[in-house]
Amino acid sequence: MLLPPGLSLSLQAERPLLPVRPRSPPRAPFCFSARRLRFHRQHEFFEDGDIHRHLYLQDILTNVTEVTERSKVSEFSCHIVGCCQVFDTLEGYEHHYNTLHRNMCSFCKRSFPSGHLLDTHILEWHDSLFQIMAEKQNMYQCLVEGCAEKFKSSKDRKDHLVKVHLYPSDFRFDRPKKAKSIKHSKPHFKRDVSVPMDVNVETCEQSQADSMEICPSESTENPTQLASGPIPSVQEKQLYKSRIPSTVCFGQGASRGFKSLKKKA
Amino acid sequence: MRVLTGLFTSSLADVRMEAARCLHELSHSNDPAVAEACLPATSYLLTYLSGHSVEFTELCVYTLGNLAVESETVRKQLLPQGIIPALASCLQSPHVAVLEGLGYLLPQLLQATEDPATILPLVLDSALPLHMLRLVSSNLELGMGVAVEFAWCLHYVVCSHVNNGLLISQGIVSTLVLLLLDLASAVVEGATEGLELLLCPVLRCLSNLLAEDEPESCKVQMQDERLLVAVFLFMQRFLQQHPFLVQECLWLLNNLTADEPIFCSALLTLDLLPALLQLLPCSGTVTLLALTVLCNVAEKGPAYCRQLHQKAVLPSLLSTLALSDAQVVGQSLELLHLLFLHLPEAAADFLSQAGLQALAQHRDNPPLQERVRALEERYLQPAAATPVSPIRASAAALPS
16 A cells, blocks of 8 residues: 655644535435444444454463462561561562551551551541541441442441342451450460461451451461460561561551551641 | 352462463353353452553553453443443553554453443543544554554443444544544655554544444544545555455545545545555446545536546446446446536537447346436437537637
């Protein structure tokens, strides 16, 4: 297909407009009348291009499933004070840090999957005014981003989450706060062998009392290492360091306290 | 699944990652029952979209996309679980891998076979369209992959015709026109790797938007003759390698030339007609659309027909009359009618180029015969076809 030479995108001069005759309806049996075409999503006109697109996508999706071999580096440990997790890939460290040390509450060291859940936690657990205000007005905010509903109690909120947002009734990031605030792990802790952290572990006072997120102190690196008995407290853990590379972390991390919530408002 | 969900919410980062990989594997199943079995995990998948671990988030995004493709039940659950606001905030991620994944996930929702009136108004009501417009022009900063995905998202929204007026008010037309011109520059510079993937949805959006009757501002924003040049550059570049793009370009060309004489005029004065005529020997849809564009031009009046005639449209028409495709021949007859109507001398030239014989073969073909006979009777009788040449006419006007 040959285009005229010198055709460029910049048009220097005003191009003359050829005179137009007013439109008249077509004369039978001829039926042509210039009209703009619009095609709806299912139109067969799109078939060829859609096939091309589909083939391209298939190519991409197979790439995502491949777990790429990450280049290994010499072992290093997490720099957060108190965290002794060790890594030999940068990606492994990045994932660990983002999962456990980002969105961390500076009061109780719990980490959350999102800033939104962290903010809600800080408000409900660590704001002394919250309980007072909650008596007078609906303060428990829906956990779904974009939903502005607020509730009188965490139970009402949970009912809303289940009924309106089709959330599971045992949503792990929505556990009611108990009156006591737990800072240290309890000595008696029965572990469920199959799952390191699970709602079934109801015998554990601590897990019940815990908040809407993952409490790091409940977990062990290797669920089969039960022989060691109860979860060690912070001081004891250091003795086990070599045997249980655990993710018990009480470091500072990228944590946020109540201050930032004020700034946000 | 209960076990897997538990592992997916483990406080151990690497356990979570492995659980995510499991879910991702499961999501590849072609059995909708498997997708539905993953329903308990969707609230967590959505929660994790706001996270910061890039590879993990990417996995969650693709898993959601795969599950959404497979099952209407899943899609129906994702909406009340807040997928739209979750996507709107996830779209602010600076990570290309996550954005590309979102560009995969979002169309799965948009293309859902159930009533688009459910999902699309929610999408249009959110911050998503603004993000999509931002990301579609981002090929310089974020790479072609992201721009491609969001161009397709926009296409799915636009071609559903739910509320294109809203998109137009948000600046979609100027964004896409600028993008198209950028892509044309890229073609001129020879940088066309993967360009057709971005070009296709952009062309489609512009064509459909141009077909909207309101608002008028849309047409005004499109009155840029450089668009015409861009379209021809694309056709030239991709005719051999990606022929499907030629028909997409011609669709836009039709919509540009249907109403606005400015584009018909520019097509002629920029000498683009020969290039258009070179498309006539192609396959069905391309030939048909090229003929339609020619009809758009001819319909504008005698000045346009004269230019068409002078630039040798008749020999090309004689070739198309020899084709067996009735639709193509029919459109050729329509073009001939317009030419003869506005420019009587064209009929005489047609006769002298053995036009009658070319028409004769279709005289007995039911969808065509009426028009063939009408042409013969009205314009191709020996007496009726005598041209009034300009010299004789002015001679006749001179006082003797």
